[in-house]
Amino acid sequence: MSNIDYDTYYAKHCARYYGWLPASKAYRELIEKKSLKYFTLCAKEAIDVFMLELEGVLLRDQNRKLPNVIICEKEPRDAAEIFKLVRPPLKEAILVGRLEEILTFQDTEETRGLSPDEDVRSRRLRKLLRIKDLAERIGRYFPFDIINFDPVGNLLNPDLEDNKLYQSLSRIFELQEPTTTFLLFITTPIFHIHPDSEARMRSNLESNVTTHSEIRTALLSSVGTIAYDDVDQNKRTALGFAKSIVTSLARSRGWECQHHGIYVYQSPSRRKMLSSVVQFSKARTAPNEPVYVEDIVRVIQRMPEYYSYEDSLENQEVKEHLERIKEYREKVRNEYREEP
Amino acid sequence: MNTIKSEDIGDIRVADITIAQLSRGLYRSTATAFKELVSNAYDADATVVRIDTNYPEFDFLSCVDNGTGMPLEEFLRFFSKEGIGSCIKRKHGKDTTDVYKRPIIGRLGIGMLAIGQLCHSFEIESHYEDENGEGKAYRAEIVLLDVTIPDIEKTIRNHDVEKKDMEVGKWKYKVIDYDETKKGFRIYSSDVRLTFRRDMKSSIGKKERERLSFRLSDLHSEFYDKSKSSIRACKPYLETIWELAILCPLPYYGKKEEYPINLHSFAPEERRSDEFKQAIQFIQDRQRRFLNENFRVVFDGIELRRHTQLPTEKDTIPKLYFVEFDDIVFGSRLKFFGYFFAQVPKYIKPLELNGVQIRLRGVGIGGYDSTFLRYYKEIATIRWRWVSGEIFVDEGLESALNIDRDSFNEHDEHFKKLQSVLHEKLKAVFYEINKTARTTSEGKRKTKDEELKENLRVIIAEQSKGAFKLLQRDSGKDAPIVVVHEDRGEIILNTAARPLKKKKADRIIGAVMLAYHAAKRTTETEEERDNKFYQLVKEILGELV
Numbered sequence: 001m002s003n004i005d006y007d008t009y010y011a012k013h014c015a016r017y018y019g020w021l022p023a024s025k026a027y028r029e030l031i032e033k034k035s036l037k038y039f040t041l042c043a044k045e046a047i048d049v050f051m052l053e054l055e056g057v058l059l060r061d062q063n064r065k066l067p068n069v070i071i072c073e074k075e076p077r078d079a080a081e082i083f084k085l086v087r088p089p090l091k092e093a094i095l096v097g098r099l100e101e102i103l104t105f106q107d108t109e110e111t112r113g114l115s116p117d118e119d120v121r122s123r124r125l126r127k128l129l130r131i132k133d134l135a136e137r138i139g140r141y142f143p144f145d146i147i148n149f150d151p152v153g154n155l156l157n158p159d160l161e162d163n164k165l166y167q168s169l170s171r172i173f174e175l176q177e178p179t180t181t182f183l184l185f186i187t188t189p190i191f192h193i194h195p196d197s198e199a200r201m202r203s204n205l206e207s208n209v210t211t212h213s214e215i216r217t218a219l220l221s222s223v224g225t226i227a228y229d230d231v232d233q234n235k236r237t238a239l240g241f242a243k244s245i246v247t248s249l250a251r252s253r254g255w256e257c258q259h260h261g262i263y264v265y266q267s268p269s270r271r272k273m274l275s276s277v278v279q280f281s282k283a284r285t286a287p288n289e290p291v292y293v294e295d296i297v298r299v300i301q302r303m304p305e306y307y308s309y310e311d312s313l314e315n316q317e318v319k320e321h322l323e324r325i326k327e328y329r330e331k332v333r334n335e336y337r338e339e340p
Numbered sequence: 341m342n343t344i345k346s347e348d349i350g351d352i353r354v355a356d357i358t359i360a361q362l363s364r365g366l367y368r369s370t371a372t373a374f375k376e377l378v379s380n381a382y383d384a385d386a387t388v389v390r391i392d393t394n395y396p397e398f399d400f401l402s403c404v405d406n407g408t409g410m411p412l413e414e415f416l417r418f419f420s421k422e423g424i425g426s427c428i429k430r431k432h433g434k435d436t437t438d439v440y441k442r443p444i445i446g447r448l449g450i451g452m453l454a455i456g457q458l459c460h461s462f463e464i465e466s467h468y469e470d471e472n473g474e475g476k477a478y479r480a481e482i483v484l485l486d487v488t489i490p491d492i493e494k495t496i497r498n499h500d501v502e503k504k505d506m507e508v509g510k511w512k513y514k515v516i517d518y519d520e521t522k523k524g525f526r527i528y529s530s531d532v533r534l535t536f537r538r539d540m541k542s543s544i545g546k547k548e549r550e551r552l553s554f555r556l557s558d559l560h561s562e563f564y565d566k567s568k569s570s571i572r573a574c575k576p577y578l579e580t581i582w583e584l585a586i587l588c589p590l591p592y593y594g595k596k597e598e599y600p601i602n603l604h605s606f607a608p609e610e611r612r613s614d615e616f617k618q619a620i621q622f623i624q625d626r627q628r629r630f631l632n633e634n635f636r637v638v639f640d641g642i643e644l645r646r647h648t649q650l651p652t653e654k655d656t657i658p659k660l661y662f663v664e665f666d667d668i669v670f671g672s673r674l675k676f677f678g679y680f681f682a683q684v685p686k687y688i689k690p691l692e693l694n695g696v697q698i699r700l701r702g703v704g705i706g707g708y709d710s711t712f713l714r715y716y717k718e719i720a721t722i723r724w725r726w727v728s729g730e731i732f733v734d735e736g737l738e739s740a741l742n743i744d745r746d747s748f749n750e751h752d753e754h755f756k757k758l759q760s761v762l763h764e765k766l767k768a769v770f771y772e773i774n775k776t777a778r779t780t781s782e783g784k785r786k787t788k789d790e791e792l793k794e795n796l797r798v799i800i801a802e803q804s805k806g807a808f809k810l811l812q813r814d815s816g817k818d819a820p821i822v823v824v825h826e827d828r829g830e831i832i833l834n835t836a837a838r839p840l841k842k843k844k845a846d847r848i849i850g851a852v853m854l855a856y857h858a859a860k861r862t863t864e865t866e867e868e869r870d871n872k873f874y875q876l877v878k879e880i881l882g883e884l885v
Binding site: 126 | 550
């Protein structure tokens, strides 16, 4: 269970404020939808939900309820805290379970043929059926306009194929199949990158600079080198993550990427986190090389933005914005409070 | 060898299987199970307790309060040493809570297991200060063994019935860091019983999900929706909210002058009576007391209040009666106050408000009892459905409380006394409301008769173009029903005539005869007569029926 106080975690709010929010607004304009369908693994403070509502990206219905927002929380203890803030107005139930377990659920001998509505005495089987139920439900909620994939867990695990988070991300691309475009915020810790992951990112970049002259040129003009290890650590991680994880997985599932921004920030314990804001569009035919190259060049030229924990404490604009969200959240809670 | 002594003395014991049954829950409804968790929070001086059901899926339950928490020693005593049902809340004669001086509700120490009725296993987390003021915390997991009905039957039918230690579940705990922001007691469960989930989900179709509002004012309107005579029509989810609210030690919903009793609905002379003033004073004092207790229950984000709104209908004559009793009964003090409210002559709607609710230490014991603790005298009349009341027992009666805290042992001396005092009061209440009802209906009937007479007079005058005037008089039961004096231009309707001796039928005959005579004397041709007769019958019967 995370003990971070997200209400005063301004460095993370920099990523929300400079990354998630403008991208969401732009995306809403682009797809010309009034209210967007949003999936989040928000922390118990639910700041992202209230931010998007305050900023008009998520809208309440005529009964002042917030439809089209699905929250998944792995910790039952934190779910109770989330309820305190979002219930009401959240219209749908919270998915209480580990997203990676839910999204990667597959029937076993035990569960096959059993409905989640089945009365069973075995506690273990009940747990499996509960995950099955959540998997079926989450499947019905898809596709989303915006997915905030901000799990507690590391996507830079060496063996990606065994990494349940990575598999979940892969499943998300499958479940988004009925739509043609969506926005993804994807966050992962980067304070410890496994040497295998690092090696993979290094080798991918080396191969890219050989195959794509545009990428080579962009690297030379931006950072003055094409050697992975000579590039600034934040930049090479951002680039590696964009190329080797996000883009690689998306392309294998038939999606084109457009990175809006990558944000590296420090946690209260001064550990580094990375949050990418990426828009995906269904690839018309085979993955389009020029689109890919253009996106990677953009990443090289403009990303990441970096926010140290200390600097963020001095960022009045971000602090005030977070304060406004908290005030708004309190106002929403008080709407339902009966005063004597 | 026969080991039974020829005589002996000893203690009476309870078989473990009886206690084991408690872990499956003993509560009548979902709301009464939740009520137990709320009562524990109240006793722990919490200012807020939040219950969440993960509406509309109901696959997760949590109950979080900010009270004093449960010390680990108590947890161990409860789950390990003494066992379930070993409550020390009232040890050394303690009767009120430390901080808010609330009357302590818990007696037996089985309330926490109420959650066992709703889920198979659950987790608890307690953050508390020990006797030295040091912050401590632990987290525990409790897995209830599924003692299902066949298991119990099997135990009863074989040698296990003699087994002393009946295991009802497993527990484990772990000491964790104290967190001031989490001070209090928390229960969560993802292992929700399907019986609970199905029941709740059955209430929430697509339509309900779209329509349901979580504002208290909207919920109040839903409960008092005139198209529904019962809260049952609101289906299990809302019914649970209603019931939980009405059972918990909470203030009434709404403004002082209008809720629970709308003062403006009473006639000025009624409001001047001493009994009215006493009753209102009492209700307002109780409301203040509940508000001062600083206790909130938030259910799925909805702040609960007791939704009492009397009168429930317009165009009624409201009456209010005060009840009080304070005396020694069977060696111990019994003290209670309350009120009866009546609305003449319409039913209380929703019907869940009809009857009397006994509140013990502020908590509702069962809902409103529409038999008024078995008040058989008036049960055959409809007037009992006009009455609603609440009795607050401040002292005594607890020994009468059944283990489910939802009903009473009806042979308990305190209960018997309460019953007889209430029935005595109800005699007076029903006598007066009967009188009021009779006077009102008499008055209404007279007014209606006057109106009818006038309307018939106008019809005859208009249809005969002023040639005849209608008189209604008692000409004796043997005289004809209608007599015409053409010379004087009078049509006389004999109000004493009873050709069929059936009120409605006799009036119809009178109306037809009136129409016949009036048509006959005010028309020239047969066709005109037919039309006039038809018109008159239509108009007169329109007034009569």
